[in-house]
Amino acid sequence: xxxxxxxxxxxxxxxxxxxxxxxxxxxxxxxxxxxxxxxxxxxxxxxxxxxxxxxxxxxxxxxxxxxxxxxxxxxxxxxxxxxxxxxxxxxxxxxxxxxxxxxxxxxxxxxxxxxxxxxxxxxxxxxxxxxxxxxxxxxxxxxxxxxxxxxxxxxxxxxxxxxxxxxxxxxxxxxxxxxxxxxxxxxxxxxxxxxxxxxxxxxxxxxxxxxxxxxxxxxxxxxxxxxxxxxxxxxxxxxxxxxxxxxxxxxxxxxxxxxxxxxxxxxxxxxxxxxxxxxxxxxxxxxxxxxxx
Amino acid sequence: xxxxxxxxxxxxxxxxxxxxxxxxxxxxxxxxxxxxxxxxxxxxxxxxxxxxxxxxxxxxxxxxxxxxxxxxxxxxxxxxxxxxxxxxxxxxxxxxxxxxxxxxxxxxxxxxxxxxxxxxxxxxxxxxxxxxxxxxxxxxxxxxxxxxxxxxxxxxxxxxxxxxxxxxxxxxxxxxxxxxxxxxxxxxxxxxxxxxxxxxxxxxxxxx
Numbered sequence: 001x002x003x004x005x006x007x008x009x010x011x012x013x014x015x016x017x018x019x020x021x022x023x024x025x026x027x028x029x030x031x032x033x034x035x036x037x038x039x040x041x042x043x044x045x046x047x048x049x050x051x052x053x054x055x056x057x058x059x060x061x062x063x064x065x066x067x068x069x070x071x072x073x074x075x076x077x078x079x080x081x082x083x084x085x086x087x088x089x090x091x092x093x094x095x096x097x098x099x100x101x102x103x104x105x106x107x108x109x110x111x112x113x114x115x116x117x118x119x120x121x122x123x124x125x126x127x128x129x130x131x132x133x134x135x136x137x138x139x140x141x142x143x144x145x146x147x148x149x150x151x152x153x154x155x156x157x158x159x160x161x162x163x164x165x166x167x168x169x170x171x172x173x174x175x176x177x178x179x180x181x182x183x184x185x186x187x188x189x190x191x192x193x194x195x196x197x198x199x200x201x202x203x204x205x206x207x208x209x210x211x212x213x214x215x216x217x218x219x220x221x222x223x224x225x226x227x228x229x230x231x232x233x234x235x236x237x238x239x240x241x242x243x244x245x246x247x248x249x250x251x252x253x254x255x256x257x258x259x260x261x262x263x264x265x266x267x268x269x270x271x272x273x274x275x276x277x278x279x280x281x282x283x284x285x286x287x288x289x290x291x292x293x
Numbered sequence: 294x295x296x297x298x299x300x301x302x303x304x305x306x307x308x309x310x311x312x313x314x315x316x317x318x319x320x321x322x323x324x325x326x327x328x329x330x331x332x333x334x335x336x337x338x339x340x341x342x343x344x345x346x347x348x349x350x351x352x353x354x355x356x357x358x359x360x361x362x363x364x365x366x367x368x369x370x371x372x373x374x375x376x377x378x379x380x381x382x383x384x385x386x387x388x389x390x391x392x393x394x395x396x397x398x399x400x401x402x403x404x405x406x407x408x409x410x411x412x413x414x415x416x417x418x419x420x421x422x423x424x425x426x427x428x429x430x431x432x433x434x435x436x437x438x439x440x441x442x443x444x445x446x447x448x449x450x451x452x453x454x455x456x457x458x459x460x461x462x463x464x465x466x467x468x469x470x471x472x473x474x475x476x477x478x479x480x481x482x483x484x485x486x487x488x489x490x491x492x493x494x495x496x497x498x499x500x501x
Contacts, residue, residue: 034382087353161395164384167352169395172367172440179395215383219420224383 004245011244014133018240018254019233020141021194022206024148026232028190029207030214030225034163036090039097040083040187041207044076046104048192049125049200051075053111053118062121065140065196073192080188084180108200125199128249130240137197144193151186159183160221198251205255206232213262216269235261297363298325299444299476300349305358307341307348315357318344322358324493326444329473331466333487334480336495342480343374345495346448364444370437372430374448386424386432387417393440407439408432411465427458434465445469447479451486463487 008015032038055071056062079100088096108126112119124132152159158179161169170176194203214228239257243250302324308317319341326332334342348354349362350371390404405417411431416424424432430450437445447466451459463486469475479487 034384157391157398158395160388161392164388164392167350167371167373168392168436170352171350171369171371172393173395175396219383219385219418221382221384221388 007244008241011131011240011250013135013138014130014250015237015240017133017137017141017197018130018202018236018250020138020145021198021203022233022236023145023229024190025194025203025206026210026214026228027152027225028148028187029211030228031159031163032187032207033211033215034221035166038208038211039094040080041191041204043097043100043104044080044188044191045195045200045203045207046108047079047100048072048076048104048195049122050104050107050111051192052125052196053108053115053122056118056121057111057115062117065137069193069196072196073188076192077185077188080184081181084184125195126201128199128201128251130198130202130250133197141193141197144190148186148190151182155179155182164221202236202251202254205258206236209255209258209262210235213258213265216266231261231265232258235259296328298327299363300326300478301359301361301363302345303359305356305360307344307354307356309344309354315355317357318354319495322495326476326478328476329470331470331477331487331490332479333490333492334478334495335482335484335492338482340495342482342495343448346371346446346478346480350446368441368443370434370440370442370445372433372437372445372447372450374452382422384421385418386413386421386428386435389421389432390436390439393436399439403439407435410438411435412461425454425458427454427462430454430462431465434469438469443475445475445477447477449480449482451481451483459483459486 029038029041032041051072052068054075055068060067060071062068083093083096112123112126158169158173161172162179162183166180169179173179191203191207194206198206210228210232213231214224235258236254237257238261239254240250242248242257243253246253302322305322306315306317306320307322308315308319310316322345324332324334334345336342344354345356348356349360350369351366386408387401387404390407391399393399401417405414408414408416408431411434413428413431413435416428416432421429421432430447434445445466450462454462466477466479466487467489470477477490479490481487
């Protein structure tokens with residue numbers, strides 16, 4: 001135990017950076033899920049990783065997270081804006097996003113194999129290592145986390161309206177254009193920054209897995225957001241600690257941790273005592289309310 | 294006293310933009326929606342009923358010609374043809390009503406009252422996806438009532454619902470216009486629905 005604590009002391013910064021990302025990514029994934037845009041959670045991390053690799057290959061300083069992040073963010077935001085502005089059918093949009101996933105992954109690996117510099121500085125992101133994160137990254141991730149949560153709390157109703165029915169919001173508010181850009185900006189900001197901190201493996205895991213397990217049995221949208229966040233933080237933290245204890249790459253074990261926690265919760269739900277049955281929803285329509293005649 | 298119509302359309306064309314070119318779907322449309330009236334646009338599938346609505350709501354379609362809308366956009370309630378909003382997500386009927394207030398607030402009592410007004414008493418916490426097609430339309434109608442809509446636009450409200458539900462929806466809509474504050478514009482291809490509403494027949498363009 002004391003040996004574990006000694007090791008853990010050396011990975012405190014990576015641990016808290018991952019927790020900061022885990023506090024915002026599941027809620028981001030929940031918003032994407034409600035808007036039926038879950039494919040973005042798969043498409044954007046590889047794209048962002050490819051942009052990071054390209055940036056380092058082109059000579060951007062890898063130690064300067066700010067410059068690297070801005071480059072990656074702008075590339076990703078350009079694609080997100082293009083997707084948002086083009087009226088594509090559902091299936092066409094999915095194909096484009098799937099090709100972004102395939103293309104992004106291929107580009108990342110290709111550019112790393114071409115550029116030893118990129119491989120030396122960013123290769124750890126692809127191998128699931130998080131342990132090189134330090135105090136600087138912790139402050140940056142904490143600032144990102146505070147900004148994202150602050151904006152969500154401030155614009156809570158607007159975010160929910162936008163996720164539930166974009167067309168209604170377009171009719172109801174003159175700020176729709178501004179809000180739509182802000183939403184895309186924040187989604188890109190959170191995903192690009194997370195890829196820079198915890199890599200393109202753990203980012204989609206935190207976007208997708210908590211949402212899968214949080215959905216069942218939730219009857220309120222806020223409960224859903226909250227539950228996904230709790231699963232994300234608890235699962236990834238447990239997985240991370242397990243990875244440190246077993247000397248395994250923590251990004252992998254954190255993702256597996258979310259998966260195991262989700263499965264455990266699902267199983268517990270199956271065996272848990274049932275609540276008293278809720279009165280069934282009437283299948284027939286209720287009678288019309290009293291007519292004026 | 295004759296109040297000005299909420300919506301006046303005089304010899305307007307409705308369609309879509311293909312690049313910079315206007316592609317009409319339906320031409321030479323003229324009708325009015327007086328305050329407190331129930332106007333139904335009827336016609337065969339593909340004649341441009343939904344295009345008219347989408348152009349009025351600035352949802353992709355456009356128009357050329359004389360169109361005067363005398364209510365602000367935020368006072369329009371829209372119930373789409375397929376009310377499948379985030380159907381698989383854990384969203385309640387109450388959340389649907391709440392979504393009409395992106396930059397404001399609505400208390401739970403007002404939400405319950407709006408839902409009760411359309412016959413969805415005690416359904417605030419019921420998952421939207423588990424409601425029937427007719428009930429989902431009612432939830433959207435409650436949302437329009439909650440934000441005090443003066444013009445409610447329904448796109449094919451009879452799609453995918455049974456005759457009994459059609460009938461109760463029709464009664465409810467007539468009940469809503471009774472106080473003269475709300476007007477309704479709906480499209481349908483069902484000749485039997487809302488017979489006593491003011492009906493505008495649309496014909497398909499020969500070159501469509």
